[in-house]
Structures are given as C-alpha cells and as structure tokens.
Amino acid sequence: MSEAYITGVGMTPFGKHPNTTSTELGAMAVIEAMRDSGIDPRQVDAAYCGSVYGGISVGQRVLAQVGMTGLPITNVENACSSGAVALREAFLAVRAGEHDIVLALGVEHLTSKFDGAITPDETDPETVVGLTMSGIYAMRAQRYMHDYGVDHAQLALVSVKNKQNAAKNPLAYFKKPVTVEQVLSSRAIADPLTLLECSPATDGAAAVVVVSARVAAQFRDRRVTLAASTLRSGELETTDSQMSFETLTELTASQAYERAGIGPEDVSVAEVHDCFSIAEVLRVEGAGLFPRGEYLHAVARGDAHIGGRLPINPSGGLLGKGHPLGATGIAQVVELVRQLRGAAGKRQVDGARVGLAHCRGGKTVGVDAAACTVQILVK
Amino acid sequence: MSEAYITGVGMTPFGKHPNTTSTELGAMAVIEAMRDSGIDPRQVDAAYCGSVYGGISVGQRVLAQVGMTGLPITNVENACSSGAVALREAFLAVRAGEHDIVLALGVEHLTSKFDGAITPDETDPETVVGLTMSGIYAMRAQRYMHDYGVDHAQLALVSVKNKQNAAKNPLAYFKKPVTVEQVLSSRAIADPLTLLECSPATDGAAAVVVVSARVAAQFRDRRVTLAASTLRSGELETTDSQMSFETLTELTASQAYERAGIGPEDVSVAEVHDCFSIAEVLRVEGAGLFPRGEYLHAVARGDAHIGGRLPINPSGGLLGKGHPLGATGIAQVVELVRQLRGAAGKRQVDGARVGLAHCRGGKTVGVDAAACTVQILVK
Numbered sequence: 001m002s003e004a005y006i007t008g009v010g011m012t013p014f015g016k017h018p019n020t021t022s023t024e025l026g027a028m029a030v031i032e033a034m035r036d037s038g039i040d041p042r043q044v045d046a047a048y049c050g051s052v053y054g055g056i057s058v059g060q061r062v063l064a065q066v067g068m069t070g071l072p073i074t075n076v077e078n079a080c081s082s083g084a085v086a087l088r089e090a091f092l093a094v095r096a097g098e099h100d101i102v103l104a105l106g107v108e109h110l111t112s113k114f115d116g117a118i119t120p121d122e123t124d125p126e127t128v129v130g131l132t133m134s135g136i137y138a139m140r141a142q143r144y145m146h147d148y149g150v151d152h153a154q155l156a157l158v159s160v161k162n163k164q165n166a167a168k169n170p171l172a173y174f175k176k177p178v179t180v181e182q183v184l185s186s187r188a189i190a191d192p193l194t195l196l197e198c199s200p201a202t203d204g205a206a207a208v209v210v211v212s213a214r215v216a217a218q219f220r221d222r223r224v225t226l227a228a229s230t231l232r233s234g235e236l237e238t239t240d241s242q243m244s245f246e247t248l249t250e251l252t253a254s255q256a257y258e259r260a261g262i263g264p265e266d267v268s269v270a271e272v273h274d275c276f277s278i279a280e281v282l283r284v285e286g287a288g289l290f291p292r293g294e295y296l297h298a299v300a301r302g303d304a305h306i307g308g309r310l311p312i313n314p315s316g317g318l319l320g321k322g323h324p325l326g327a328t329g330i331a332q333v334v335e336l337v338r339q340l341r342g343a344a345g346k347r348q349v350d351g352a353r354v355g356l357a358h359c360r361g362g363k364t365v366g367v368d369a370a371a372c373t374v375q376i377l378v379k
Numbered sequence: 380m381s382e383a384y385i386t387g388v389g390m391t392p393f394g395k396h397p398n399t400t401s402t403e404l405g406a407m408a409v410i411e412a413m414r415d416s417g418i419d420p421r422q423v424d425a426a427y428c429g430s431v432y433g434g435i436s437v438g439q440r441v442l443a444q445v446g447m448t449g450l451p452i453t454n455v456e457n458a459c460s461s462g463a464v465a466l467r468e469a470f471l472a473v474r475a476g477e478h479d480i481v482l483a484l485g486v487e488h489l490t491s492k493f494d495g496a497i498t499p500d501e502t503d504p505e506t507v508v509g510l511t512m513s514g515i516y517a518m519r520a521q522r523y524m525h526d527y528g529v530d531h532a533q534l535a536l537v538s539v540k541n542k543q544n545a546a547k548n549p550l551a552y553f554k555k556p557v558t559v560e561q562v563l564s565s566r567a568i569a570d571p572l573t574l575l576e577c578s579p580a581t582d583g584a585a586a587v588v589v590v591s592a593r594v595a596a597q598f599r600d601r602r603v604t605l606a607a608s609t610l611r612s613g614e615l616e617t618t619d620s621q622m623s624f625e626t627l628t629e630l631t632a633s634q635a636y637e638r639a640g641i642g643p644e645d646v647s648v649a650e651v652h653d654c655f656s657i658a659e660v661l662r663v664e665g666a667g668l669f670p671r672g673e674y675l676h677a678v679a680r681g682d683a684h685i686g687g688r689l690p691i692n693p694s695g696g697l698l699g700k701g702h703p704l705g706a707t708g709i710a711q712v713v714e715l716v717r718q719l720r721g722a723a724g725k726r727q728v729d730g731a732r733v734g735l736a737h738c739r740g741g742k743t744v745g746v747d748a749a750a751c752t753v754q755i756l757v758k
Contacts, residue, residue: 078453
C-alpha cells in the first residue's frame with residue numbers, strides 16, 4: 001500500500017459561464033492541474049470525474065478534449081460531494097497500488113440546468129410537499145439559534161467573513177465584501193436565511209493530480225500528503241437533519257482524524273461545506289474544530305478569519321466562491337494545497353501545515369444525507 | 380494488499396417492470412445478494428452503485444430501502460458499463476485494504492426513460508446527424524461481413540444461440556428460442572441488423588458482495604476469486620469503432636489476463652457485451668477467445684454453445700436476458716459466479732473453472748468508447 005500525495009492543482013473561475021460548456025471548463029482545469037504537476041498527461045494512469053448534471057460519460061468527454069484517451073476513466077456522483085468522492089476514489093486507487101498517477105476532476109455547468117433552488121431527491125416526502133434545501137437549512141438555523149441563544153446578526157457574520165475572503169480570491173464569483181446589514185436586508189429565501197446566506201448556483205471545474213510515494217519522491221518541494229479521505233452516508237433523519245448538531249460530520253471526521261493520526265487541534269486551515277451560513281456553523285462544530293455552540297462567538301472575535309486562530313473557508317467557501325456541485329469538493333482541496341504550499345496570495349494562512357476539507361451532499365428518503373466526506377492534507 | 384473474492388450474488392428478473400421503481404428493483408437484488416453471501420448487511424463496509432439514468436444518489440436511495448445507511452456509498456456512471464465499473468471500484472477498495480466487505484450493485488429502469496434507441500453522447504457529430512448505436516453497429520457488421528466473407532444468416536446464429544440460452548434462464552426477458560429465419564425476417568433496424576439482433580431496453584438490478592481474503596476464509600466452499608478487474612476508455616475513432624476489430628477489447632483483456640496470470644486458453648465460460656449480434660463477434664475475437672474471423676464458424680459448429688468448447692453468454696447475454704444498462708455488468712458476474720459454483724441449473728457449463736466478463740459502454744466525440752471492462756473470476 002502506498003501513501004497518496006497531491007502534486008498538481010487547477011481550477012477555473014467559478015461563476016456564470018453562458019458561453020463555455022462543462023467539458024470546456026473541465027478541460028481548462030485539467031490542463032492547469034497537469035501543468036502545475038509537471039507530469040506529462042500521457043503518464044496519467046487513470047482519472048475520476050465528479051459531476052451531478054454532467055451527463056453520460058462526462059469525464060471521457062472532458063478528457064477527450066485534451067487528448068487524454070485510452071486510460072481508465074470513471075464518473076462518480078454523490079450529489080454535492082461528487083467531486084470530493086472522485087478524489088477519494090483516486091486516493092483509493094493509489095493506495096491499492098493499482099495506479100501511480102491519477103487525475104481527479106470535478107465539473108458542473110449548473111446555470112444551464114437550473115434557474116432556482118435545487119431540491120433534494122424528488123421521491124423524498126419532504127420534497128414532495130415543497131421543502132427545498134434552503135427550507136431544510138432554515139429549520140436548522142432556527143433550531144440552532146434557539147438552542148444556543150444566538151441571533152440572526154451573529155449568524156450573518158459567516159456570510160460577511162466568507163464574502164470578504166472571496167474578494168481576495170480572483171477565482172471567486174463574489175468580488176466584493178458585504179456588511180451584516182446587507183446580509184440581513186437582502187431578499188428573504190427561507191426564514192431566517194436571506195439571499196446572501198445561500199450559496200449561488202455557479203459553473204466551474206477543478207482538478208488535482210494524485211500520485212503514489214514513488215512518483216511523489218520527485219516532487220519533494222511541492223507535494224502535499226493526502227493523509228485521509230473518508231466517506232459516510234447519512235443515517236435515519238432523527239439523528240441529524242433538522243437537529244442542530246452534525247452527527248454525520250462528527251463520525252466522518254473522527255474516521256479521518258484516526259486515519260491521518262492527528263486531531264482537530266492540529267488543523268491549521270479548513271474548507272467546509274458552507275452551502276448556507278448555518279451549514280458552516282454546524283460543520284465546524286461537528287468536525288470538532290470549535291466547541292459546540294461557540295462558533296459564532298469565535299467568528300465575532302475574528303478567530304475563523306484569515307489571520308485568526310483557525311481560518312475557515314479562506315477561499316471564500318461556497319458562499320463566496322460559488323457552488324458548482326461536482327467541482328466544489330475538488331476546489332476545496334485546490335485551495336488547501338495552495339495554502340499548504342504558501343502560494344495562496346492575499347488569502348495566505350501563515351504557517352499552514354494541516355488542512356481539512358469537509359464536503360456534504362444530498363438527502364434521500366428518511367435519511368439525512370447521501371454523503372459526507374472529510375479529507376486531510378498535510379504539508 | 381488483499382485478494383478480492385465474491386461470496387454473494389443476486390439479481391431480479393430482467394424485463395419490463397412498469398409497476399416497480401428502480402430503487403425497489405435495486406433493493407430486491409441487494410437483499411438476495413446479502414442472503415446468498417451469508418453476511419449480515421450491518422457488516423458491509425461500503426457500497427458502489429452503477430446506473431446511467433438512476434438519478435441523484437441512486438445507491439443511497441436503494442440502500443436506504445433495506446436499512447443500509449451510515450456507510451460509504453458511491454454512485455458510478457460509465458454508460459453501459461456502469462455496473463461493471465461499480466464492481467471494479469469495489470475490487471479496488473478491497474485491494475487497497477480500505478474495506479473488507481463491499482457491495483457492488485447496478486440498477487436501471489430503462490423502460491420509463493426511453494421508448495426507442497439510445498443515442499451516443501448528444502454532442503457527438505455522428506449523433507447530431509442521426510447515427511444511433513444500432514447504426515454504428517450496423518456499419519461494423521457490414522464491414523465484418525465484407526472482410527471475412529460471411530453472410531447475414533451466419534451472423535444471425537449469435538441471436539439464435541443467445542435466445543436459446545435465455546430460454547433456460549428464468550431471469551431472462553426472452554423466454555422462447557428463435558430460428559435463423561425468424562431473426563432474418565424480424566423488423567429491420569439498421570441494415571443488416573434486425574430487431575432480434577438488438578438487445579432490448581429492459582429494467583432490472585443485480586448485486587454482488589466482494590470481500591477480502593480475511594473474510595473469504597470463512598466461505599471456502601462458495602467463494603469465487605475476482606482475479607482481475609480492468610478498465611480502459613477508447614482512443615481515437617480511427618483505431619476502432621467502424622473498423623471491424625476491437626482494439627480496445629484486446630488491450631483491456633490483455634491487461635486482465637496479465638493481472639490474473641492466465642491466458643484466453645484458460646477461460647471456461649464467458650459473458651460478453653452482445654448489445655448487438657455483431658458486438659459478440661467483435662468482442663470474443665478482440666478478447667482472443669476465438670481467432671479473428673473464425674467466430675461465426677465456431678458458433679455454427681456449436682463451439683460457443685452450452686456444452687461446446689467455450690460457451691459464450693450462457694445466461695442469454697444482453698440479446699436474450701435484456702440490457703438494463705447499469706445492471707448489465709453486474710449481472711454478467713452473477714451468471715459467472717453461479718457457473719463457477721456449479722449452480723447454473725439447465726445452463727450449467729460442465730467443469731467451469733475460469734470465467735471472463737466483458738462489458739463496454741458509450742461513445743464520445745471522436746473517441747470510440749467511453750469504457751471497456753474485463754473481469755476474470757477463478758473458482
């Protein structure tokens with residue numbers, strides 16, 4: 001069994017790309033990741049592509065555009081964590097000793113598919129009665145505010161922080177910081193959540209190159225270790241979902257910490273699945289990065305900002321960068337690799353040594369979530 | 380690294396299931412495979428689900444129906460080889476030492492999605508001008524008949540053989556044998572191919588349980604070794620596709636033989652991707668199971684029939700059993716496991732010791748195929 005390393009990363013700007021197809025976006029990210037890795041694309045042994053709405057053989061279509069044919073290519077789908085799961089499969093293929101150089105990519109052209117909110121699985125009874133993802137998260141926000149005695153202005157600080165980070169990220173969709181007042185007065189989506197507390201539908205792609213120890217030996221100065229990549233699906237709704245605490249995140253993260261041989265106290269920077277403002281709160285507490293009920297106070301103190309004790313979503317997260325489903329989980333890891341390399345520009349987290357990416361996707365009948373992934377990267 | 384074994388198999392009848400959903404079909408196959416394995420479903424470490432049109436989080440929806448939640452579940456899509464690729468991912472996860480017991484399933488409810496022929500990738504220039512899969516294979520049939528001096532009546536024998544086998548398989552869609560005359564006089568689809576030379580759109584599901592050596596040790600009498608599971612995607616069209624010989628199948632099979640440490644002469648029974656009559660010819664010759672240009676003569680002699688030198692598609696194949704895309708690759712392996720266990724009833728191949736499954740899927744711009752898989756099972 002070989003350790004797995006990341007030696008190359010690439011991503012497109014996230015945003016609305018009406019004149020670029022998903023395969024073109026994918027190709028841009030792949031070309032950048034391959035160049036960044038310094039590895040000849042002809043040496044790639046296999047590829048995994050994450051996408052939700054990319055259509056049949058999306059990975060093959062992307063890679064054919066850049067002349068990468070004849071290798072094993074597999075498409076994976078796990079709702080909003082599709083990209084993260086593509087990376088996990090690449091990790092497993094390298095660890096199995098099956099392949100030495102594996103490309104993981106994620107791609108989504110969401111603006112051509114949707115003109116509104118994404119609903120969970122259409123067979124879900126809650127969906128049938130009209131409960132969208134924003135509705136589900138609004139209920140979780142209400143419950144959290146009630147349980148921990150915090151108000152909406154405190155919750156809005158998550159959006160303020162992430163859009164402030166995004167303004168420092170040339171690839172992010174949101175280009176300008178916003179104030180608490182702007183968040184609170186933006187259009188109501190599902191009480192208490194407003195428009196600026198919901199991640200926007202965007203298009204984009206991201207790619208990373210995962211290699212075995214043998215190959216990584218040639219890239220000592222720029223490689224990052226992918227120390228863990230764990231995945232779990234949800235359990236019965238009663239354990240999670242409308243409840244405030246994220247049991248699923250806790251379980252998935254525990255497994256990742258154990259695998260990587262570290263604890264939450266070792267994490268220097270994290271990208272978490274902030275599809276809504278409340279989602280970031282639930283996930284950082286679920287992963288043990290901040291104590292339960294404390295995160296919004298930490299944000300108010302600046303602890304989770306770039307320059308704070310533990311920066312969360314320095315890339316801008318889903319709220320600031322955008323959320324092209326299949327690309328999201330890979331883009332989180334692109335940011336962490338840049339942070340651990342000390343190459344994150346204005347967003348650089350000083351002394352970043354351990355990065356954690358958390359991604360979550362879907363919801364299905366009676367079950368809280370289709371997938372939760374936690375990846376741990378070590379410099 | 381652990382060897383991988385299969386200890387349980389299950390599949391639904393293939394056919395038209397207007398009153399059963401894809402998740403219900405999936406659940407039926409999973410329940411049967413788990414019972415057959417003798418393993419408690421709560422001990423399953425992970426699952427992979429192959430489907431093309433199953434929709435978001437299809438694997439999670441299937442497994443939630445049977446109470447299997449909280450484990451890592453990943454959906455994979457590789458066109459008509461989606462199920463085969465789900466099995467390959469299970470194989471890799473066991474070999475990586477990541478998991479001990481992994482479920483691979485495939486599911487498709489095709490009759491609710493289509494009322495005609497499946498087209499390749501809609502961005503493909505040939506598709507744009509109206510070339511369906513049957514059109515592509517018709518061209519390959521014409522070329523093969525020209526190159527090797529065989530006629531349509533000889534080609535029709537493939538359909539006759541497979542529907543004869545299907546008549547012995549209670550799970551197959553076709554229940555009755557057909558004659559050469561019936562094949563030749565059935566409705567023309569794309570010259571020379573007739574309706575009875577095209578695999579029918581069907582619904583169905585199949586599942587297998589893949590385990591590590593540690594777990595397999597408890598099942599010495601019913602386990603089968605999954606000795607190889609290889610995957611390649613196509614290369615530029617000029618190398619294959621409208622040409623008669625299957626370079627892609629040859630390359631994928633070579634890798635599988637090397638991995639399993641056997642040659643084509645060791646294979647006792649094979650299930651190959653006979654989406655059209657001509658497809659079986661190209662694949663068995665591509666995989667080296669019969670010499671180039673010789674297969675139709677071998678079929679005429681009975682060499683590829685049950686009881687012949689090397690039975691091909693004893694289950695009935697796609698032509699006899701039906702072709703519910705995501706389920707197909709898994710169903711091939713279900714048949715081989717039953718053959719190697721000596722539990723294939725009227726279809727039993729005497730002394731079956733090594734089985735080969737070949738599955739192929741898709742087509743994309745300028746590239747011959749999205750995926751080709753070869754799996755080798757050893758008693």
